[in-house]
Amino acid sequence: MTRINVGVIGAGWVGGIRANACAINPLVDELHIAEIDNARAEAIGAETGAARVTADWKVIAASPQIDAVIVASTPESQRFPIVRAALEAGKHVLVEKPVAPTPEETDEAIALCDVGDLKLAVGYTRRFDPKYAFINKAIKAGEIGEPVTCLVSRNITREIGAKIKGRSRMSPAAMGGTHSIDFLLWCLQPRLPVKVYSQQSGKLFSRVSNTPDHQWIMVTMDDGTTITAGSGWVLPLGYPQYSQSWIEIVGTNGALTVDDTHREIRLNTAADGIRYPLSSMPGEPVDHVFAGAMVDETNHFVSAVAFNRPVLATAREARLVMDVTMAADLSAITGEPVDLILDT
Numbered sequence: 001m002t003r004i005n006v007g008v009i010g011a012g013w014v015g016g017i018r019a020n021a022c023a024i025n026p027l028v029d030e031l032h033i034a035e036i037d038n039a040r041a042e043a044i045g046a047e048t049g050a051a052r053v054t055a056d057w058k059v060i061a062a063s064p065q066i067d068a069v070i071v072a073s074t075p076e077s078q079r080f081p082i083v084r085a086a087l088e089a090g091k092h093v094l095v096e097k098p099v100a101p102t103p104e105e106t107d108e109a110i111a112l113c114d115v116g117d118l119k120l121a122v123g124y125t126r127r128f129d130p131k132y133a134f135i136n137k138a139i140k141a142g143e144i145g146e147p148v149t150c151l152v153s154r155n156i157t158r159e160i161g162a163k164i165k166g167r168s169r170m171s172p173a174a175m176g177g178t179h180s181i182d183f184l185l186w187c188l189q190p191r192l193p194v195k196v197y198s199q200q201s202g203k204l205f206s207r208v209s210n211t212p213d214h215q216w217i218m219v220t221m222d223d224g225t226t227i228t229a230g231s232g233w234v235l236p237l238g239y240p241q242y243s244q245s246w247i248e249i250v251g252t253n254g255a256l257t258v259d260d261t262h263r264e265i266r267l268n269t270a271a272d273g274i275r276y277p278l279s280s281m282p283g284e285p286v287d288h289v290f291a292g293a294m295v296d297e298t299n300h301f302v303s304a305v306a307f308n309r310p311v312l313a314t315a316r317e318a319r320l321v322m323d324v325t326m327a328a329d330l331s332a333i334t335g336e337p338v339d340l341i342l343d344t
């Protein structure tokens with residue numbers, strides 16, 4: 001069996017899930033971790049039995065014995081030097097979205113992959129959720145005929161919103177909306193986006209920062225299909241890291257309605273009232289199993305590297321998503337639709 005050595009850079013919430021997934025993946029021989037928070041580094045090292053835990057990501061990016069690197073550090077704006085160094089050192093990379101803060105840097109990463117024949121996967125975890133995979137399969141198989149319009153409305157609790165707005169000025173489109181845009185562009189391939197309109201609203205976070213609370217994005221595809229993706233981060237506090245989504249896909253011969261609001265389990269306690277477990281975006285461990293898509297996504301990346309298979313969510317696709325979310329942010333400022341001129 002081909003086994004690989006994996007480095008995880010940034011082992012917080014998401015990096016911790018990915019490190020734990022690698023630790024029990026039989027295709028992974030050694031796990032190496034870079035984490036600058038000493039207490040977290042110690043805890044994740046003990047949890048995963050990592051071969052090495054360091055505070056210096058450069059050691060991981062440069063290490064000749066490491067085949068693949070997962071980059072999950074924050075803030076997002078400071079991650080590109082890590083991605084570039086890992087690619088320049090010949091490592092395959094899985095990076096949380098966005099690949100880089102700018103399109104130019106994203107293109108640089110793609111060029112490095114092309115030169116080095118490397119994989120650059122992007123953490124679009126929704127693609128690995130069976131409900132979302134089903135929608136993609138049904139649309140591509142023509143089960144609802146030609147798609148006419150697609151809606152994804154996603155909201156998360158203000159707990160995560162506060163965490164995100166504290167570390168970056170990225171918009172709801174770039175942070176949460178990017179997952180929905182990636183998902184819908186994937187479902188609608190080979191159609192391409194041609195026009196984007198967006199509006200933001202801010203009544204809560206905007207009192208203390210210039211972060212909006214919610215953003216709607218409307219996209220027209222080149223065959224006339226419309227997309228509407230909403231992303232907000234001010235739901236009241238609920239189950240830790242609660243997220244909820246509604247999905248409606250309407251086609252010429254049918255419709256798909258998917259409830260992703262996580263109401264299937266209700267836990268009601270005297271201390272905390274009603275809560276909805278297993279409702280975070282990446283998922284969460286439950287004793288010996290993992291409920292959610294992030295472990296499957298991590299395992300997919302490990303297999304792709306070990307067996308030299310393609311990755312599902314590529315940096316080129318993420319670059320297209322970035323074109324859409326940047327156009328959305330521009331449209332939200334100007335109040336005008338933005339035409340996309342793509343050189344694909």
Ligand SMILES: NC(=O)c1ccc[n+]([C@@H]2O[C@H](COP(=O)([O-])OP(=O)(O)OC[C@H]3O[C@@H](n4cnc5c(N)ncnc54)[C@H](O)[C@@H]3O)[C@@H](O)[C@H]2O)c1
Binds near residue numbers: 014
């Ligand atoms: N795919 C999904 O479903 C999903 C869900 C949530 C978050 N995310 C994304 O995952 C990323 C990580 O989010 P998070 O919530 O885990 O963040 P987090 O803040 O919990 O974790 C980031 C970790 O990186 C560490 N770090 C920062 N700089 C570092 C450096 N230079 N070297 C090593 N470690 C460093 C921090 O100490 C922290 O432990 C974000 O980009 C976020 O948008 C993805």
